[in-house]
Amino acid sequence: MNGGDFDPEEPPSRIDYGMHCLLFPFKFAFAFVPPCSYGGGWYCFVIALIFIGLVTALIQDMAMLLGCSLGIPDMVTAISIVAIGTSLPDAFASKAATISDDTADAAIGNVTGSNCVNVFLGLGLPWMIAAFKWHASGVTPEWARRYGDIDGNTGTDSQVPNLGVSYPAGAFVVPAGDLGFSVAIFVICALVCLALFYDRRNTYGCELGGPRGTTAPAACTLVGLWLVYLVLSILRGTGAI
Numbered sequence: 001m002n003g004g005d006f007d008p009e010e011p012p013s014r015i016d017y018g019m020h021c022l023l024f025p026f027k028f029a030f031a032f033v034p035p036c037s038y039g040g041g042w043y044c045f046v047i048a049l050i051f052i053g054l055v056t057a058l059i060q061d062m063a064m065l066l067g068c069s070l071g072i073p074d075m076v077t078a079i080s081i082v083a084i085g086t087s088l089p090d091a092f093a094s095k096a097a098t099i100s101d102d103t104a105d106a107a108i109g110n111v112t113g114s115n116c117v118n119v120f121l122g123l124g125l126p127w128m129i130a131a132f133k134w135h136a137s138g139v140t141p142e143w144a145r146r147y148g149d150i151d152g153n154t155g156t157d158s159q160v161p162n163l164g165v166s167y168p169a170g171a172f173v174v175p176a177g178d179l180g181f182s183v184a185i186f187v188i189c190a191l192v193c194l195a196l197f198y199d200r201r202n203t204y205g206c207e208l209g210g211p212r213g214t215t216a217p218a219a220c221t222l223v224g225l226w227l228v229y230l231v232l233s234i235l236r237g238t239g240a241i
Contacts, residue, residue: 026055059085075237079182080230090114104208131172139170147173182233189225196221 012020020027030051034043060082067077090111097106134143196218197207204210210218235241 056086073237076234079233079237086118098208104206107208127172127174134170134172137170143170181236182229185229185232189229192225193222 030048033048033051036044038044063077063081063085064074066072066081067074094107094110097110098104101107137143200207200210200214200218204214209215232241
C-alpha cells in the first residue's frame with residue numbers, strides 16, 4: 001500500500017485499500033517498467049510508451065464492446081467514455097501544474113500540447129502507416145469487404161458509384177462522417193472559453209483562481225461548455241438533429 005510510503009501513524013483508509021485492489025493488475029503490470037536510472041531513462045521511456053499503448057488499446061476495445069452492448073454509436077462512445085478516460089490524466093497533470101506554477105501557462109499549455117499530440121501524431125502516424133500498407137497490398141478481399149461498396153459520390157451529379165471504382169488499385173480510406181459538425185461546435189465553445197479567460201484576466205488579473213466566489217461560476221461555465229459540446233455532438237451522431 002502507498003508504494004512503500006506506509007506511515008503507521010496515518011494508515012491507509014478503506015478507499016485506499018479499495019483503489020489498491022481495483023488497480024492492482026495495472027500496478028503489477030507497470031512494475032515491469034525499468035527505473036529511470038537505467039540507460040539514461042530511455043528504457044523507461046520506450047517501455048512505458050509500449051505499456052501505455054497496450055492500455056489504450058484495451059480501453060478502446062472495452063469501450064467499443066460497451067457501446068455495442070448498449071447500442072451506442074462508436075462516435076458517441078469516442079467523445080464520451082474514451083475521451084474522458086484518456087483526458088483524466090491530462091486533467092490531473094494540469095491540476096498539478098497549476099498548483100506548482102505561478103501562472104496558468106503550464107496548465108493550459110499541457111492541455112493544448114496534449115491535444116496537439118493526439119491530433120497530429122495520434123492521427124498522422126497511424127494514417128501514414130495505413131496509407132503505405134494499403135498502397136503496397138493493393139485491392140485485396142479484405143479491402144473489397146471494407147471499402148469496395150462504400151458510396152463514393154460527392155454529389156447528385158457524380159458518376160462515381162463507389163470507392164471500388166474510384167480507386168481500382170486500392171487506397172487507405174476514411175469515410176467522412178459528422179466530424180465537421182463536432183469541430184464547429186468545439187471551435188465555438190473554445191472561443192467562449194478564451195473569452196472567459198480574457199475577461200478574467202482583465203477583471204481579476206488571473207485566468208485561474210481569483211477572489212472567493214468567482215471561481216465556482218467560471219468552473220461551472222467551463223463544465224457547461226463541455227456538456228453543450230457533448231450533448232450536441234451526441235444528438236448529431238444519433239441523427240436527432
